[in-house]
Amino acid sequence: MTGQNLQSTPVLAFLTVSEGEDGNCFGGLLAVNLSGRPLEFHCTAPVRANRAQQILFGRTLQAFVYGEQISQALLAGMELVPVVICTDKAPVLAVQVHVDPTVVLVQCEEKAEEITLAKDTAGEVTAGMSWQTGSFRLTIDHRREQHRAEIEQLVELFGETVDLDEPFERIREAIQEAQRSARAA
Amino acid sequence: MEKLKIQGRIEEKTPSPVSVIQWHDRGGADHALSPAATLFATGWQAALGRLGNVQLETSDWHAPAPRVVSIPLAARPPRCRGFRFSRDVTLLGQAADPPVVSSSSSGQPGVRPSRRTVTRIRPPGDLVKLQDRLYYMLQPPLETLFSSSTLRFPFEPFPYQFEGVAFLYPCYSGILADEMGLGKTMQAITTIRMLLRCGELSRVLIVCPKPLVTNWVREFGIWAGEIPLAVIEGNQTRRSWQWQQSLPPVQVANYELLVRDREILESAGTHFDLVVLDEAQRIKNYSSTTSEVARGISRSRSWALTGTPIENSLDDLVGIFEFLSPGYIHSDMTARQMATRVSDYILRRTKDMVLADLPPRLYRDAELTLSEEQLYSYRVAEKEGVVRLEGMGEEITIHHIFQLVLRLKQICNFDPTSGASAKLDRLEADLEEVAASGKKAIIFSQWVGTLERLREKLDRFDPLEYHGKVPSKKRDGVIEQFRQDPRHQVMLMSYGAGSVGLNLQFCEYVFLFDRWWNPAVEDQAINRAHRIGVAGPVTVTRMLCLGTIEERIQQVLIEKRQLFDAILSRTSVPESSGLSQQDIFGLFDLKLPSPGGKTGPILVPASETNP
Numbered sequence: 001m002t003g004q005n006l007q008s009t010p011v012l013a014f015l016t017v018s019e020g021e022d023g024n025c026f027g028g029l030l031a032v033n034l035s036g037r038p039l040e041f042h043c044t045a046p047v048r049a050n051r052a053q054q055i056l057f058g059r060t061l062q063a064f065v066y067g068e069q070i071s072q073a074l075l076a077g078m079e080l081v082p083v084v085i086c087t088d089k090a091p092v093l094a095v096q097v098h099v100d101p102t103v104v105l106v107q108c109e110e111k112a113e114e115i116t117l118a119k120d121t122a123g124e125v126t127a128g129m130s131w132q133t134g135s136f137r138l139t140i141d142h143r144r145e146q147h148r149a150e151i152e153q154l155v156e157l158f159g160e161t162v163d164l165d166e167p168f169e170r171i172r173e174a175i176q177e178a179q180r181s182a183r184a185a
Numbered sequence: 186m187e188k189l190k191i192q193g194r195i196e197e198k199t200p201s202p203v204s205v206i207q208w209h210d211r212g213g214a215d216h217a218l219s220p221a222a223t224l225f226a227t228g229w230q231a232a233l234g235r236l237g238n239v240q241l242e243t244s245d246w247h248a249p250a251p252r253v254v255s256i257p258l259a260a261r262p263p264r265c266r267g268f269r270f271s272r273d274v275t276l277l278g279q280a281a282d283p284p285v286v287s288s289s290s291s292g293q294p295g296v297r298p299s300r301r302t303v304t305r306i307r308p309p310g311d312l313v314k315l316q317d318r319l320y321y322m323l324q325p326p327l328e329t330l331f332s333s334s335t336l337r338f339p340f341e342p343f344p345y346q347f348e349g350v351a352f353l354y355p356c357y358s359g360i361l362a363d364e365m366g367l368g369k370t371m372q373a374i375t376t377i378r379m380l381l382r383c384g385e386l387s388r389v390l391i392v393c394p395k396p397l398v399t400n401w402v403r404e405f406g407i408w409a410g411e412i413p414l415a416v417i418e419g420n421q422t423r424r425s426w427q428w429q430q431s432l433p434p435v436q437v438a439n440y441e442l443l444v445r446d447r448e449i450l451e452s453a454g455t456h457f458d459l460v461v462l463d464e465a466q467r468i469k470n471y472s473s474t475t476s477e478v479a480r481g482i483s484r485s486r487s488w489a490l491t492g493t494p495i496e497n498s499l500d501d502l503v504g505i506f507e508f509l510s511p512g513y514i515h516s517d518m519t520a521r522q523m524a525t526r527v528s529d530y531i532l533r534r535t536k537d538m539v540l541a542d543l544p545p546r547l548y549r550d551a552e553l554t555l556s557e558e559q560l561y562s563y564r565v566a567e568k569e570g571v572v573r574l575e576g577m578g579e580e581i582t583i584h585h586i587f588q589l590v591l592r593l594k595q596i597c598n599f600d601p602t603s604g605a606s607a608k609l610d611r612l613e614a615d616l617e618e619v620a621a622s623g624k625k626a627i628i629f630s631q632w633v634g635t636l637e638r639l640r641e642k643l644d645r646f647d648p649l650e651y652h653g654k655v656p657s658k659k660r661d662g663v664i665e666q667f668r669q670d671p672r673h674q675v676m677l678m679s680y681g682a683g684s685v686g687l688n689l690q691f692c693e694y695v696f697l698f699d700r701w702w703n704p705a706v707e708d709q710a711i712n713r714a715h716r717i718g719v720a721g722p723v724t725v726t727r728m729l730c731l732g733t734i735e736e737r738i739q740q741v742l743i744e745k746r747q748l749f750d751a752i753l754s755r756t757s758v759p760e761s762s763g764l765s766q767q768d769i770f771g772l773f774d775l776k777l778p779s780p781g782g783k784t785g786p787i788l789v790p791a792s793e794t795n796p
Binding site: 027030032035036037038039040041042043044045046047050052053056057068069070072073074076077078079162163166167170171173174177178181 | 256258259260262263264265266267268269270303305315318319320322323324325326329330383
């Protein structure tokens with residue numbers, strides 16, 4: 001996120017990671033405007049943890065790959081500055097210590113599952129703050145508790161037009177398309 | 186904690202008052218045992234008067250360094266690809282949206298609206314650049330856009346209409362070929378509106394038949410009221426000025442005017458981001474002036490709207506594609522090849538496919554026997570006609586055949602001498618029933634003369650007329666009168682004037698007094714009444730005189746429908762892909778005059794000719 005904050009309207013970012021059958025992970029980041037229209041899209045090359053990382057990171061591996069490696073790389077490429085970063089993958093919350101915008105884990109009711117919060121790479125358990133709003137359960141890093149009211153306002157603003165967990169499907173399809181294109185090239 | 190091991194042995198030595206034991210550790214630090222410690226250590230020897238001879242042996246403190254293997258855990262950041270899309274919101278964003286009658290928005294933030302379907306825009310198959318493909322793939326579902334406060338709609342569109350918009354949105358060349366009555370106009374307007382608002386279009390030209398210009402203006406008012414629109418009209422000076430204006434963003438012109446202003450268009454060098462041809466079957470004839478002029482318009486996108494992309498033969502489709510993508514298909518292709526090739530460029534839905542809730546069309550074939558007078562006149566005319574045709578030898582053309590066909594069809598309507606008509610008798614009986622039930626009916630005929638005759642005979646039903654003899658300016662008023670005034674229960678309409686673009690869904694009865702040459706035009710006529718908004722089932726009465734040319738034409742219509750369905754549904758393609766001129770000559774058991782000659786497409790006989 002090296003670009004200057006030139007945008008006149010709020011931008012919402014959606015970040016997800018999809019895992020292929022071969023164990024490769026692909027990250028995708030979509031920035032949208034108030035209408036849900038795409039402004040920026042970034043995706044990563046396949047990422048795979050090596051054997052040593054798998055052994056040594058143990059339970060923190062996903063937080064490392066999703067949060068440290070993929071999410072940081074994606075966010076670094078953004079030109080626009082999002083007001084909030086939504087994700088549907090709990091380990092992505094680990095990137096919070098590296099970025100200014102609040103990272104929010106979005107889980108819709110029907111897909112709700114037990115949230116196992118990721119451990120960050122230092123091994124410290126990241127305690128989250130969760131609450132229900134409309135059809136979604138939102139979770140943020142406990143160190144961002146003071147931003148809860150702000151997040152609720154943003155959800156209200158975007159929630160009128162953007163289905164908060166729908167953009168993740170777009171990202172997954174776009175990642176597949178980019179991969180197809182890369183294979184064909 | 187470091188551990189030291191001191192090894193030594195005791196020897197007798199000269200006593201010394203102080204004895205210090207010193208050594209160095211591995212790190213080079215000095216260590217020493219204090220005198221007290223020495224005394225303590227040698228106390229018993231001192232007590233014996235001897236001093237111990239302590240010799241220190243230093244062992245090597247420096248063990249070999251273990252080998253270390255370093256495993257880098259922090260990998261390099263993965264490679265990323267970034268795509269940035271246009272951030273132009275709209276030039277029209279501040280304008281007022283159409284009033285919302287209903288909306289699918291739940292109105293409660295954060296609450297997922299309950300939607301039946303999610304319609305996504307798909308990139309067309311021929312779009313190669315990844316950035317462009319992603320741009321379309323990453324667009325939000327149409328339902329999301331439609332329910333948002335930024336893009337309001339007066340009515341909740343049907344799911345298939347969302348699909349239509351999703352088809353047109355990324356489309357640079359394509360045909361929306363929905364059956365009449367499914368809202369092609371609305372789908373085109375909605376897509377244009379969205380593309381204008383996101384800055385992908387800035388100048389659009391819509392070309393339609395003259396009677397439909399007001400229809401387009403009205404529909405734009407309903408579906409995209411905030412979009413400024415101009416109708417190209419007036420004298421030549423005014424039109425010339427209009428053609429050169431880049432605003433308003435949407436201009437509507439009719440086909441006849443387009444041909445007339447050909448030179449103005451060419452000299453002005455006007456470029457359109459999108460040209461939409463409504464009732465695009467108008468350009469099916471590749472060599473026609475209309476087709477030439479339409480193809481000559483400078484444009485980036487080309488859409489064709491038609492419920493009947495194939496009216497008579499595959500050449501009709503070839504003609505339309507010459508506008509969309511010249512050379513993409515050609516007449517030498519088989520129906521199967523053509524169907525495969527065009528499948529990505531045509532979206533065709535029928536009411537049966539998408540409107541399960543729409544009341545049904547009930548077909549009644551009124552198979553009638555000619556009256557005695559009609560039968561006599563018919564036999565004489567047929568006999569004389571065939572004899573004359575046979576006598577023409579090699580001079581005979583398809584037009585001679587058509588002349589005879591038209592003559593016989595007219596006799597099936599009315600006996601030329603006595604005015605007797607089996608069809609009229611049946612029609613009057615049916616209309617009594619319609620009138621008694623308070624319903625409304627449309628009667629279609631190919632000829633204005635027939636309609637005028639019917640007007641006299643059906644005077645008690647106070648019929649209205651809508652055909653080529655009714656001036657264009659009065660036609661909207663006629664439709665409105667029919668819609669509003671309960672006294673007028675019958676509308677007499679020609680296929681030519683009334684088969685396209687009109688919304689008459691308040692009628693529940695349609696009579697086809699005579700049959701058109703192809704089923705598509707008949708469908709168009711029927712669908713004036715059987716369309717979205719229709720209250721009840723639409724009863725279609727197809728009048729047919731047994732043992733006449735009409736029965737033979739009926740067979741032709743069945744074959745044509747098979748062809749139409751085959752191309753557009755991509756299912757089984759019949760071996761016989763259409764009606765050849767040989768088939769037409771075969772109606773009277775005549776042979777095609779000369780080999781190699783006159784094998785082109787069949788021309789539709791002139792409509793609305795007076796008998």
